[in-house]
Amino acid sequence: MRIVVCVKYVPDATGDRRFADDTTTDREAVDGLLSELDEYGVEQALKLAEAHGDAEVTVLTVGPDDAKDALRKALSMGADKAVHVNDEDIHGTDVIGTSAIISKALEKTGYDLVVCGMASTDGTMGVLPALLAERLGLPQVTLLSEVSLEGNTVKGRRDGDAATEQLEAELPAVISVTDQSGEARYPSFKGIMAAKKKPVQEYDLDDLGVEADEVGLTGAWTAVETITARPARTAGTVVKDEGEGGKQLAAFLAEQKFI
Template sequence: MRIVVCVKHVPDMASDPGFTADHRVDRDGVQGRLSELDEHAVEQALRVLDAAPDTHLTYLTVGPAAAAEALRRALAMGGHAAVHVSDDAIAGSDAPATALVLAAALRRLEPDLVLCAMASTDGGTSLVPAMLAEHLALPQLTFAAELTVEPGTATVRIRRDGSRATEELRATLPAVVSVTDRTGEARYPSFKGIMAAKKKPLETWNLADLGVPADQVGAGAARTVVDAITARPPRTAGTALPDEGEGGLRLADFLSGQKFV
């Protein structure tokens, strides 16, 4: 079985990234990392690999040169190979264009199972997995809280936890599956894994390799445009209620006045 996990290199939210003049996330001078949500998709792929050692696991990303760091991080956790789609024309692509490029790469890789996180930590749209399934004409199982590839049946099964019900869904492989952060803790790369990742194959493809026209990606082809960005207002000091024996009454009056109770 061949598994491909789509991952993304994102700004570390702890570094407080800003925005450029054209309303894009300013990635220059900001520490990047493998999206935390992607680590859960990597972990699920590795669990399948642990159960079926003949599985071949590849990681796929789209982005600038720095995005290779996300692939090396995933390879340090486990897996066999990685593919980096990098082309200057891709800069500024929205979710539909990203899905177009990923789908072209996936056709070339011919996986049995495509795994994605439920969203990226910088974009958060949750659109790309469904768009991939549409481009590839494959069944999709999204927002999986638990994932199982049933041995010998070419079937993937997930549990999806909703606000009102828990669903169990199945699909015949090949399929596209997105997983949530409820699937369990992702493993940490070992020192041995980090060293081994440096020797694992990492191919770089461009749009010409995939047959994707440059005018279908990038900021010029984006279907969504950010017109303005407003900074979050600074936090103000809270209200202190001194307790001189009647603190409980004062707190109740305050909550009532704010219509919290």
């Protein structure tokens, strides 16, 4: 069985994230890493592969040169091989364009099960898995906090706003897993060493048959008009509780007309 995990290389959320002059994410200012929410995707893919016995896990990313770091991390967790789609023309692509590139790469790689994270930690849209399902004509079984494979059927639990749902679909399918699906493993020393020897297949847009004008800033179907740093919140009052803290807080809330 071929399992492909889509992972994104993102700027570290604990760093000072900014935008570049062309309104795209500044990838110089802050160190990048494998999106923490995609570690859950890698973890569940490895678990499913272990349970299946005869499965191969490929990790796939669309991103700049440094995105290799994200692939290495996933390989050191235990994935078997990697696919890196890298092309200067991809810079600035919106989500519709990204989904076009990834679906082409998936077709080239081959898959029975596509695994995604619940959302990236930079764009945070949470829609790419649904777009892949739409493009590939596959069922989407997404936002799962629990997932299993039984024969050719993928099953999972989705905790929605109003209800918890049990879902199932036949393979091939696209799934996404949440950060409730189970802690991701740490790469072992052996895993890190082994990852260095695992194959990374590179593709550019030509290899995938994607036209340059379908992607990038010019091919985007959305356009950023302005970006404004949010004014820092003005420092408020902080008091030490000397026995009256609750009362002082009540006085503040009353003054603000909350009580």
